[in-house]
Amino acid sequence: MEALAITHKLDYVDIYSNSWGPVDDGENISPLSDVLEEALKTGVTDGRSGKGAIYVWASGNGGEDEDDCNADGYASSIYTIGINAVSQTGAPTYYAEWCTSAKAGTYSGDDPNPDIYTTGPNDDCVSDFSGTSAACPLAAGIFALTLEANPDLTWRDMHHLIVETANNTGLHSNASVYTNAAGKEVSYYFGFGLLDAEAMVDAAPSWLTVPDVLSCYEFSTNTGSDTEAITDTLSMTACQVAYIEHVTVKIRYTPEWRGKVQLGLYSPGGTEVTLFSARYWDYAEEETNHQFMTVHLWEEDPVGDWTLALNATYNAGWNMKLYSGQLTVYGTVTDPTAGAPSDGRINGYCDDSTPCRSFSGDLECVDGRCGETSGIYVRFI
Incomplete structure (x- = not known):
């Protein structure tokens, strides 16, 4: 309904x-x-x-x-x-x-x-x-x-x-x-x-209409448990996005006391973001599977190493277990304030008479837009 x-x-x-x-x-x-x-x-x-x-x-x-x-x-x-x-x-x-x-x-x-x-x-x-x-x-x-x-x-x-x-x-x-x-x-x-x-x-x-948005994603590879901190590094190297808009982290973890666990994210540019703050009244012990979002990394470059961190707050000693995480960045290849990209360039218009002109990577014309098809990292939303 x-x-x-x-x-x-x-x-x-x-x-x-x-x-x-x-x-x-x-x-x-x-x-x-x-x-x-x-x-x-x-x-x-x-x-x-x-x-x-x-x-x-x-x-x-x-x-x-x-x-x-x-x-x-x-x-x-x-x-x-x-x-x-x-x-x-x-x-x-x-x-x-x-x-x-x-x-x-x-x-x-x-x-x-x-x-x-x-x-x-x-x-x-x-x-x-x-x-x-x-x-x-x-x-x-x-x-x-x-x-x-x-x-x-x-x-x-x-x-x-x-x-x-x-x-x-x-x-x-x-x-x-x-x-x-x-x-x-x-x-x-x-x-x-x-x-x-x-x-x-x-x-x-x-105002110039902003370019279409693309997304890149990477999965966490390390799992573990600890009573004070768990960190996981995700390397995003094959992403054509150059100007971030939104960033989401879908994470699955189990806390003994969820309100004592703070979820942090560190961007390749060095920005530290608290995706989810400690909450005193949150006593949940069950597995948490939730997608958190931040706009705080707007226009940063996503290429490089990202760090996902679970940190115990208040009194340490409560066990945490990390099972999986997926980092997704949404953004544009070109400066969004400069308007849409030119025809034939990545994320630009293309057809039989306007082929995609790649300066890096493999571009193909898909549904009238030039997109990278050489890997899983870039896709239109």
């Missing part, structure tokens, strides 16, 4: 504002089912006459319970835009969740700061609206203004516009802002910062 609700309005809905998901209790992990993942993928593939529906998702209100929005399969999907809540002072609200999948933030109410005013369900005025459920529709409204300025924007254009125009200036020091290896400032609460409606609308009319 949920999958049908996502897909049945593809012909006439441009933006979906979603302020729902699993309970933000800091205890559970809720992966997306294959059906729902496919439904979202269908939306960004077929929605808006092929330009892709815009799925805006509230990142969650579990901050008081140390929840991490990467535990929510909806908010951490590569097909959605996770939005967190910024207080009047520029700090994370008390209920904002700390995670690497949130793309940006917008304002919402925070104790003791004022709440958001909006219309109510009975033709009345509501003065006490707060939570990421208030931040999410504000973001959807900004995206609607952006589409009015340029209706031809694709769903991924919207992601890139956020990266290029969101602003970290004025955010509180506890927003956990740092700089990745590509020089992008990112926050563990607000992704690329506070949405800037004026900047997005001004940039939209002249």
